[in-house]
Amino acid sequence: MNSTPLITLSDGLYIDAFVVDDHDEVIFLSLWGRDGDMQHFFAALTLPITQGGFREKAVTLPNGTTQLLSFNRIKDLKKLTTRLPKYTQVGEWVQTWLTLPALMKTQYGSQDAWLLSQQPLHWDDLWPVVKHLCHLPLLDTWKSPLAFMLGKAPFITSLNAWGIHAYRLSYEPEDIESLISDAVKHHTLSLSDLL
Incomplete structure (x- = not known):
């Protein structure tokens, strides 16, 4: 440690x-x-x-x-x-x-991931895991706007720990679909990179 x-x-x-x-x-x-x-x-x-x-x-x-x-x-x-x-x-x-x-390996198809780190993790560190967990394709250009929407509880939780930093990422497919759909409709997330 x-x-x-x-x-x-x-x-x-x-x-x-x-x-x-x-x-x-x-x-x-x-x-x-x-x-x-x-x-x-x-x-x-x-x-x-x-x-x-x-x-x-x-x-x-x-x-x-x-x-x-x-x-x-x-x-x-x-x-x-x-x-x-x-x-x-x-x-x-x-x-x-x-x-x-589950802390050692995330099950394939799981909407949950647990992360341990000797240093605090920030959104840039968590983004690859968020993309892996989400069943929807997430564009890298969405990383910043999604930081506010997904970078807080209940989606990402800092766990009570000592001597190490621990996080749980948990995404319900229905919640993500609704959030992404609304953000695209309100142009918070752009689809221009797909055109």
Whole structure:
């Protein structure tokens, strides 16, 4: 990742990035810790709460605010783990990423895309994804006028994240068709390049 301060998740476990959806459900998590602590964490996620398991954790961010991390979708997340060299100053550490598969690859024909970036993304960065998602052909000359119409919620949403920037692009075909049709009729979008 980058030089973002680590967040303490629990004794021996630290987060350097996370993304949650609008229900505070974790959809991406980058976690560091010793192997034993990591195994204990994942075991606790599978145990009933009455036996010491848990489904959510509140973490304190470096700016002092508290963020709830819910793990109810843990079965939906893909787990990837890598180990640091065995003999380091902190002993044997592992890094684990939990990732919603949709964050890794957009399904063909989907009207949803999820984007992660270490830098904030602007409309020029999002435009190729918007064109890919839309079932209508979008002209490049429409990029600027569509920035206002499509570059805001509910079409594009910045997700609650730490240590990384995350966005969700979601387009209902009926909404896009109506919006594009009205914009062409009112000459907000020009068809002159097609003539």
